[in-house]
Amino acid sequence: MSRTQVETAPADLQLLCASAVAKSSGVNSAKILPVSSSKIDSKTYQVELDAGGKKTSCLVDTEGNVKSVEPV
Template sequence: MAKTAPADLQLLCANAAAKASGLKADKILPVSSNQIDSKTYQVDLNAGSKKTSCLVDTDGNVKSVQPL
């Protein structure tokens, strides 16, 4: 069974996506997340009408924010 990202990591992704898109963080909602490997999670976000994918590691480092 896939593990979802902890809430604090999802929030980090939402904040990073907000910066990247120029939207307020409260407009960006995590839709789903899963663990890619032992140290990395992928979080899919809904940023307004745009879908965004974020990679974050277990130390809280956002690796990438990309539109889907």
């Protein structure tokens, strides 16, 4: 039985997503917490965040460009 390794987004990319969610939602950035993250492909991570009780998904690339912010 093999274990699959999920690669999580680096902390700086998770913080970029949190900032993007704060800007788009108007929620104080102190209330936005990354819940989970995973690597989608070689250059893109998906970060799931809790923005004051609202679940939000963010796509960010390895260069630090936020691709999308969407409620879940």
